[in-house]
Amino acid sequence: MTVRTLIIDDSATMRAIIATVLKQDPEIEVVGGADGPVRARDLIKALDPDVITLDVEMPGMDGFAFLEKIMRLRPTPVVMISGLTHHGAEATLKALELGAYDCLGKPGSDYTDTTVFGQRLAAMLKAAARSKPRVPRRSAFLDRPTGYVPRHDALIAIGSSTGGVEALIELLGAFPTNCPPTVIVQHMPPTFTATLAARLDRLTAPKVVEAKSGQQLEVGTVYLAPGGDLHLEIVGLQSPRCRLVDGDRVSGHRPSVDQLFHSVATNVGSSAVGAILTGMGADGALGLKAMRDRGSVTIGQNRESCVVYGMPAVARKLGAVQTELPLPRIAQRLLQECRA
Template sequence: MSIRVLIVDDSATIRSLIRISLARDPEIEVVGEAGDPLEARAAIKTLNPDVITLDVEMPNMNGIEFLEKIMRLRPMPVIMLSTLTQSGAAITMQALELGAVDCIGKPDFDSLPEKIRGASQARVRPLTERSVARPAENYRPGGKLLAIGSSTGGVEALITMLSCFPANCPPTVITQHMPATFTPSFAARLNRLCKPTVEEARHGAPLDEGRVYVAPGGVAHLTVQGGSHPQCVLTEGDPVNGHRPSVDVLFESVAAAFGARAVGVILTGMGRDGASGLRVMREQGARTLGEDEASCVVYGMPRVAFEIGAVEHQVSLSHIGAAALELCSAVARRIA
């Protein structure tokens, strides 16, 4: 069966470009278009699409307001379309936090068919089912590095995970698959919501306690350097597993630089990026966790990692932050 898509955008030109992009994929069928949220609401009831592409800015009701109504009343996979501007990126981050499964910048729709396929596999939860944990108290870091990889659904997952992190959390590096324009806004959003200092990674940034670094989207791979002055290293190179930055590249560098002094976590995402790198980490003595199937938006990357023996324990999203902190703690206990 084909994946049924509803295009929601006030620009007829953009709707046409999206339709042309999706027509190249025989597994995808555009079942309808809507020029504003009011038309879209009627189309959803009539057409029952599998995935919606939704413009951030539209007349009558903006995309964020409409998305919130969808996620409360009829949760379904939504991909946000945004202009490649700072304000557009900030609004897109809000949409991803509300439960949109992915985003793409106008007018580059080459990756949209793949994102549609990933979104069609997503498990979308109502807003009322989501919760944010309290930061850990009296936390004692144990000198370990924490590395996290995520993709589709990762914005919400990372917010949930990092919300329990204390101000003195382990040094943390994150590769989240995301367009280049959006990662500065995402890091800034995490910094406002979480206790640690969160920022987009820069070359030479120190890996200190209380600091979290998000890989810049699209421009380089995030790796790490150990030794007496551990730091972030941004490296040029071709995409790996179709991604730059790649989770595999990050995890493999962590394995080489930190070995058993690291903890790896793989969260929701389509595909297999990060699975082999996490296995290398485990082979080098690192502790490893994977998000479980029930809590994943897309159980792709964690599934592959688990199947190849890279994941030591599978943990639900609501508990994986606390579990990772425990493994990095100076008083870590065995996680069963």
């Protein structure tokens, strides 16, 4: 299968760089380039690309409004390309929330960086072309449970990857302010997780923070693993707390969903509930199986509601998933299993 790709970037230089590196992959065909939404709109209609690359920040255009229009009128997998600055992270997260498949930082000036960028982008575009674009949903925030009281020993553990930003906004949007302590690994670049935590904190009722070593788990707080060189674990049988530890990649990732889930299985056991959401690969499957073997209720996001039915599919095949549910029903089930 040849992935027909349209490049949208206001910089002619960047369009040329992207086109050049993509032409190194025989499975990708660059069918066109556009410097803004007007030209891009015409090319999308004329060329019907399999996937689109879209610059996050382009002078004189509202890229988010254009992305929304793409996802509403002609759903197509979109990969955002951004400078990994704080402002770029905010913009990219907003794009992911609006339905973009994934994001990638722009290359630097040296040849090696450009080569690595091209390889990563090509792999991402091929995966995006196999994904299922969909119009983002919004949680029914009024459906948050009233009078909810969690068990004193309850803990929710969640793993997600591609498509996870949108999924987490929807899922946590249905959580009450006094939700059970919740720990999350979402695969993201290091510069993005603090911004994602702040964004989730603004958009949802619970307090959402980037996890720090030694933090005690508290009701009403969601702890997001920081991206980078450390794994998030939960330790302490009587008084569970976060611990960030150095180590090699596990299941191809750092932080790893597997490492988090294994620590929850060991230190929390049947009091915890685990959920594995949309994402590529197998990270989290073995850890979720360990949680289920220790008596935890385990949930997987179903194929129909996943952007990429990868991680949940592997977990289900392994026997790690006790119940498979569409995304809009997962929050309710997690809270139900943790109710006092």
